[in-house]
Structure formats: C-alpha cells, structure tokens
Amino acid sequence: MTGAVFQSIAGPADFGVAVERFRAGSDSAIPVWVGERADLAESVRRSAGLYDRLRRPPVCEVATVLGADAIPVEILALGRPLAHDWTDTLPSSGEGPLLVVALDRDLRMDRFGRTLVDAYLAGRDVFLLTGRDAYSLSWMIAKQYAAAAPVVAATTALFTDLDQEPLPTGARYVDARAMDGTDVRNLTLDETWGRVLFNGHGTEDSINLGPFTVCGRHPGVRDERPGPQCAHGCGCFRPEEKLIPAHLVRAAEVVLSGCDSGALSDLATYGPGYRLMLNAIDGVAQTVVAGVGMHQSARVENRAWLAGRGGSTARLLNTSLRDLHPYPSFVQVGLPASTYPPPPPPDCGVDRAPDAGRDVDAGRDVDAGRDAHPVASTADTVFRELLREVSSRSRGLLAPGFLTGRHPLREPLTRLETMVDDKAVRTVLGTAESQRRFRQQLQSGLHDLDRAIASRIAGDPEDDLAGFPRFFGDRSDVADADVTRTACPCGRLAWHYLRRGLTSRVPDTLARVCLSCGPIGYAFAGAARFTGTVTEPATVPAGGTFRVEAEFMADAAGPIHVGLFVPAPLRARIAPAVRRVRPRNDGHGTAVFEIVVHPAAPPQEHHYTVFAVQNLGISLLRWPFAVQPRPGEETPK
Secondary structure (H helix, E strand, C coil), X not given: CCCCCEEEECCHHHHHHHHXXXXXXXXXXXXXXXXXXXXXXXXXXXXXXXXXXXXCCCCEEEEEEECHHHCCHHHHHHHHHHEEEEECXXXXXXXXXXXXXXXXXXXXXXXXXXXXXXXXXXXXXXXXXXXXXXXXXXXXXXXXXXXXXXXXXXXXXXXXCCCCCCCCCCCEEECCCCCCCCCHHHHHHCCCEEEEEEECCXXXXXXXXXXXXXXXXXXXXXXXXXXXXXXXXXXXXXXXXXXXXXXXXXXXXXXXXXXXXXXXXXXXXXXXXXXXXXXHHCCCCCEEEEXXXXXXXXXXXXXXXXXXXXXXXXXXXXXXXXXXXXXXXXXXXXXXXXXXXXXXXXXXXXXXXXXXXXXXXXXXXXXXXXXXXXXXXXXXXXXXXXXXXXXXXXXXXXXXXXCCCCCCCHHHHHHHHHHHHXXXXXXXXXXXXXXXXXXXXXXXXXXXXXXXXXXHHHHCCCCHHHHHHXXXXXXXXXXXXXXXXXXXXXXXXXXXXXXXXXXXXXXXXXXXXXXXXXXXXXXXCCCCEEEEEEEECCEEECCCEEEEEEEEECCCCCCEEEEEECCHXXXXXXXXXXXXXXXXXXXXEEEEEEEECCCCCCCCEEEEEEXXXXXXXXXXXXXXXXXXXXXXXXXXX
C-alpha cells in the first residue's frame, strides 16, 4: 500500500471519526489513539519498517470484554470485526477461539483464570487484547490489522541462555555459549524480525540472557511501587548498558519465554510500569506471548516454536509443556496469522504402567544360613517400603549427569546403594536377626547421608542436590489423573501434581505451583512435606530480622534435617542453618529459623526456601518476603 499503515490521533472525537472511516473502507490508514503518550507515537513511527500493508485478521467466535465501562466505545468499535459475537460475560464452555479484551487492571486471574484453565483443558485457543491503559489497548488492537513486509515476516531469531547445544535451523540462533560474543542488544533493537524468542531465567520485570537483560521498565515510570530495586533508586541489578527494553524490540511476534513474564495484574508482584508483557505491548509487536507463571520452557519448546508458524504460539508452547506442567504456562496477546486454522485438540496422554521399572535389583546371598527365626510379614512391611524408597532415591541421585564433577557425596551414595542391593534379598529380610543388623546399618548410613545432604544445600543453594526439581522434571511426565487443583496459602488457585519418572533411574516427584507465588514446592514422592510457613514480619527493612516457622508432615518415622536459605545478594545470617527435628507421634513437626538481613540488601521482593531431608528424600518450599529500605535511608532518584 502507498502511504503510512498507521495514523496517530490525539483526541477522542477525531479518533472516533477515523475508526468509522477505516471500517467503511474510505481510509486505508489504521487509526491509533495515542492521546499524549509520546512513547506510543514513537512506536507507531518505528513500525514503519516492519508493517507495509493491511491484512484481514482471523475472526474469533466470541469476544468477551472485561471492565467495559473503562474502555472508550471508539476503541471497542475498532475491534468489532475481530469476533462474530461480543459479550461482557466469560463463557463457561464453547467451541472456536475466544477473544478477551480488557485493560490490564481488569485482566485478573481471579476473574479470568477459570476460563483460561478450562479452555486449556478443552484445547480451545484464547487470545487477549490488553494494555496498561486505553491508549495501549488502542495500539494493540490497531496492530491486528497490519501485515509485516514479506521479507521481514520470513526472518526469525532465537536467543536462549538455557541451552548450550546447537540447533539445526536457518534462523538466527544464539545459545548460552555464544551470548558473550554476540551483540544481542544491537540485533534486537536495530534489526527488524518477523519473530523473536527470548528464553532465559527471569521474572515479571526481566529475562536474563548472559550479560544482557530484556527489561520491562516503562520509559515514563516515576516512583511507582512496588517495584524492583531500580524503583527504590538503587539502580539496575544488571549492567545497564546491556539492557534490552522490551518496547524497543523490532519484531512482529515477541515471545518472552521466562517465568512470570506475563503475570496478570492480580498475580504480579510489581506495578505495571515494570512488567515485561505490558512494555512489549507498547512496542511494535502485534503478537506478544509471555509466561503467565512458572514454567520450564527450554530446548524442546524452542524447537517447536522454530518449526511452528501460523497458529497460536501460546497453544503450541503449552502443548509442548503439558507433560511437565498440567496448566497453561503461556498466554498470547494478539491474534495469529490470517491463515490461522484452529488445530484439533492435542493428544497429550502417555500410557505407562504406574510401577514400570521400579523393581529393586536382586542382590547376592551374603547372610544365607544364619539365624533361622522368621520375620512376620506384617512387622517388616514398613521396612520393605523403606528399602524401595531408598533404592529409588539413591538411583535417582546417582543418575548420570545429576551429580556433576567430583561431587563429595557420590561415593557415600554409591556405598549405600551397593549395600541395599546386596542385602535386599529374601535370606536377609526373612530372618529377624539378619534384618535387625541390616536395619541398623541402613539407618546409620541414611542418617549420615541426610545430614550431609542438608549441609550441602544449606552451604550452597546452587549445589546439584538442590537442582533435583528441574533435572528430574525434565525426565518425567504428568498425567491428568495425577493432577489436583487446590488452594495456595495465598488464597489463589494452585496445582498439586505427580511427575512420574520416565525411566527407573528417575524417582517420582511432587510439584505444587501457584500462578501468583510461582513454584511453591517440590518433593520426592513420599518424602516429608511442608504444610505451611509463618513469616514474622512479612516485610523487613534492610538490616532487620524476621522469623520463619516451617511446618511439615512426615509419613516415615525418625529424625528430619530441616534447613533454610535465601538468595545470595541478601547476605543474610541464618540461625541455625540446619535443624535436626524429630516429628511428633502424628507425624507433624515445626522448625524455627531467624534471618538477619544485611543492611546493604537490595530492597525488593525476595524468596526464602526451606528444605527437609529424610531417608534421601528432599523437599523444598519457596515463599516470598519483601525487603524495604531502612527508614530515612532510601536513595533519592
């Protein structure tokens, strides 16, 4: 087409007239109501090298408007062609893609979450149109009518800090090995792409890519709280010259593949001025895909994204992750390509025997002929179950690739595994005296190893042992039958589910995840589990002290080693680092810790992690707390 694709309009009356002309076909430029938002006017200008013509966007079956009173009718009029039917009530069921239109403040999980989850389970696509205010929403709707220039639409770039292996692809691919030697900032801000995916650790305000950081801070934010440490005048926690502002990324589709990168308003820790998804919406992208909570998207999902075009990107990623996360991990703002065909619901079920590969290896007959007194089967049932658990857990901890390098616990774990394999035989277990000696040996070895594991995790939270959730999770899958919806301690919806190991070397693990609090906890199946924590106070000034009471429940008898750690930047003092606690007769117990935060700790949201170790089973519980500047010492902006 000749002329500009978009036209920026300041006043509501002029915008209303322009919408009528555009829908009537008498004006080819798509109207954008920018008001006094200079940043949006700049985004409209920067889009000139990306979009070169109009398109006919796909039409959804139903559009639901949340908070319609807060959205000017002129903006809704611009979006009317995007759905057949419009309503202000979320549908309880239905077929065909669903469009949800709302300002950020009204796009809340407590209003919208049930619909999102039900659509995910039914294989129904959900697309969002949202923004931090009416002007951002106007811009996001307008972009749905634009088409990227063919030469641009064909280009793809993927940047991952979570993969160190090459991928066979014609796309521009930068993995963790090449991150230091590549100017990722220049590639994403100065070059123009059809699709870009950022894959790295992060949260709602940032994604880390080696030395670079995709940043969610809005250029006009002023004194907005709560926020990360830059909101408190303490500067950025990453090199500022390597920041990549999300709104300046030049791509038609931007995928923010980091945890919480698309946190909805009631799940977000920080204000809208710091959130990645809202910042990307203000940029040139007509499609923004982001993580609504915690997820483990990595190499498998990156390959699926590189191969997939034209459909719902959020659905593609959620389908790929379904064996790890039984809930929607990604949401999509913006409609897919004009050729979008709703794909059939995926068959994500995996048929497998529940106990496949779980048999303990047969051992050698070492105590044959000694002590002929039989053991009643009812008396040794618990011990036999303990043997199965210990065997499974030791094999998992010794799985190839889990304990890297010369880990100091590899040898004692190997010795214990060998002892169990040698003595878990009928001639030992079937007589009282030989079983008693075996039981004493095993309990002594487990006690020493439990204490050593707890000390390793407390001394170094980055130790391989604390990384069991990701390592075993990548080697497990989730079946719908093993998923329970429950309430998080914060009061919001959470999922509790069993991750079954795909091989006999991978023990089953339990996960508990809340879309607001993130990954609340992970545990070996059957291990002691945390039932809650009490943090007093929940917010502490830098240099202050707070107390944590961790409550747990254990099915097995015997002592438990319970510890606590916090992120290294806090430089906190924890007393004690590990406690040895014996549960009460009903299996419940409590461990108390005192945390003294360093005076120079960055003021922002943090998490502490309590952990428990019993019979080689490890449990983790992660919970938030906030550090505030000391009174009168906040750095001026």
